[in-house]
Amino acid sequence: MTTPAAVKKFVDPREFDSEEFRRDPFPVYARLRDHSPLYQDRFHGRWVVSRYDDIVDIFQNNEDFDRAAYDPDGEYEFGKRHVFGPNILEYGNSDRHHFLRNVVADQFVGKRLDSFLPVIELIARELLGRIAAKAAEDTVAGFRKAGEVELVSQFSNQFPVRVISNMLGLPRVDEERFVGWYQDLIAGLGFGGEFFVRGMHARNEMWDYLDPLIEQRLDAPGEDLVSRIVLAENKGTRMTREEVKGFVALLLAAGGDTTDKAISNMWYHMLYTRPDQFEAVKQDTNLWSNVFTEMMRFDPVVHAQGRHTTREIKLYDDVIPTRSMVTLYLGAGNRDERVFKDPDTFDILREDLHMGRELRSGRYGDGKAGHLGFGMGQHFCMGYAMARQEAVIASQRLMEALKNPRAKFAHHEGITSPGDIGSGGFRAPRELWVEFDV
Numbered sequence: 001m002t003t004p005a006a007v008k009k010f011v012d013p014r015e016f017d018s019e020e021f022r023r024d025p026f027p028v029y030a031r032l033r034d035h036s037p038l039y040q041d042r043f044h045g046r047w048v049v050s051r052y053d054d055i056v057d058i059f060q061n062n063e064d065f066d067r068a069a070y071d072p073d074g075e076y077e078f079g080k081r082h083v084f085g086p087n088i089l090e091y092g093n094s095d096r097h098h099f100l101r102n103v104v105a106d107q108f109v110g111k112r113l114d115s116f117l118p119v120i121e122l123i124a125r126e127l128l129g130r131i132a133a134k135a136a137e138d139t140v141a142g143f144r145k146a147g148e149v150e151l152v153s154q155f156s157n158q159f160p161v162r163v164i165s166n167m168l169g170l171p172r173v174d175e176e177r178f179v180g181w182y183q184d185l186i187a188g189l190g191f192g193g194e195f196f197v198r199g200m201h202a203r204n205e206m207w208d209y210l211d212p213l214i215e216q217r218l219d220a221p222g223e224d225l226v227s228r229i230v231l232a233e234n235k236g237t238r239m240t241r242e243e244v245k246g247f248v249a250l251l252l253a254a255g256g257d258t259t260d261k262a263i264s265n266m267w268y269h270m271l272y273t274r275p276d277q278f279e280a281v282k283q284d285t286n287l288w289s290n291v292f293t294e295m296m297r298f299d300p301v302v303h304a305q306g307r308h309t310t311r312e313i314k315l316y317d318d319v320i321p322t323r324s325m326v327t328l329y330l331g332a333g334n335r336d337e338r339v340f341k342d343p344d345t346f347d348i349l350r351e352d353l354h355m356g357r358e359l360r361s362g363r364y365g366d367g368k369a370g371h372l373g374f375g376m377g378q379h380f381c382m383g384y385a386m387a388r389q390e391a392v393i394a395s396q397r398l399m400e401a402l403k404n405p406r407a408k409f410a411h412h413e414g415i416t417s418p419g420d421i422g423s424g425g426f427r428a429p430r431e432l433w434v435e436f437d438v
């Protein structure tokens with residue numbers, strides 16, 4: 001283990017707040033992994049873990065590391081001050097977390113997810129229809145010879161939130177309002193001050209909107225997600241009204257903001273990092289599934305997750321005190337050269353990465369390592385299958401709709417984070433201009 005003096009030389013905690021880190025955190029990650037795999041960041045009052053195996057161990061050790069920051073003996077306060085309200089993610093390792101997970105988890109996998117696949121297809125086609133119509137109009141009006149689209153604002157930002165609102169069974173006329181609430185909620189989550197106030201305002205409006213909708217679904221349930229969630233039971237118990245609303249708010253952020261950025265990241269890497277492999281994907285669109293997996297390793301949307309120690313933990317030569325904040329840098333673990341060969345190369349055909357369905361345990365029978373992008377263990381992403389389906393279907397439909405897609409500009413500023421990576425600043429390109437034949 002390195003001494004404090006040596007650590008200072010390798011990593012300065014202020015680096016975590018720099019613009020450079022938001023743009024390209026990987027050199028700092030490499031220094032952490034090599035010289036200080038358990039790094040005490042006194043400046044931010046936390047401990048930082050960066051190696052793959054350590055992250056896997058901590059994710060799977062629920063006894064010693066809790067997701068929630070509340071006092072288990074005290075009143076649970078979290079939802080009252082959070083834009084989402086009470087939600088599954090923040091119930092830590094409590095019994096309530098197990099209950100909520102059991103009630104809703106199977107809505108997002110297997111046959112129940114399959115029943116929503118037509119919705120995903122429909123929304124993708126609708127959005128693409130608009131893009132194609134705009135390109136045709138521009139051409140007829142003599143503006144352009146090639147079609148063009150800014151993929152982030154015109155497609156990725158809109159697609160997952162529309163899928164979710166459709167799955168919830170909201171009236172189509174209300175969809176724009178829902179998209180607006182979603183945008184304010186996300187901003188309220190990542191930034192403080194007036195953004196937080198707007199986020200809370202959006203949450204309150206959305207909650208008021210949901211009340212009569214929930215009543216109506218209880219009276220006359222349908223096949224939509226709201227009906228399924230309000231009626232779902234575990235050992236005869238249902239979610240409380242507040243939990244249903246908190247879950248809908250969480251769905252928007254956990255499933256919307258992340259999947260939207262995943263689609264953009266996949267396209268960024270095909271257009272700019274590996275145009276050679278993009279040619280192979282054009283020939284065989286099933287390879288989008290590999291693009292998704294390698295993106296989740298190489299440049300995952302979510303780079304960090306937090307845990308709190310429930311007791312003193314000895315790791316390497318240090319002792320982490322009880323109730324300390326621990327940041328797990330998934331983005332660093334995914335580039336660990338102890339696990340992945342040539343980790344800084346984006347390669348959709350790499351042989352050391354498990355390319356199939358993600359597992360909650362992170363261990364694979366094929367002997368390959370899984371990416372850390374969905375976390376693992378008790379809080380393993382409930383929407384992993386849905387995110388994969390959405391991102392792959394969206395990309396395949398985009399490929400069909402946009403003939404000969406290519407980067408409009410030769411240079412791109414790259415993938416970046418709009419906020420602090422350590423506390424939820426999800427990473428994606430700000431813009432992605434694509435040209436195509438019309």
Ligand code: HEM
Pocket residue numbers: 067088089090101108250251254255256258259262300301302305306373374375376378379380381382383384386387
């Ligand atoms: C590419 C897209 C996505 C990424 C990168 C992502 C990432 C993650 C990560 C890293 C966690 C683990 C949190 C932790 O360990 O503390 C998580 C949990 C969660 N995700 Fe996702 N997610 C994505 C899509 C989705 C979708 C589409 C949904 C909704 C259907 C969803 C719902 C959830 C929920 C409810 C949890 C909390 C589970 C629990 O606490 O038991 N996610 N996600």
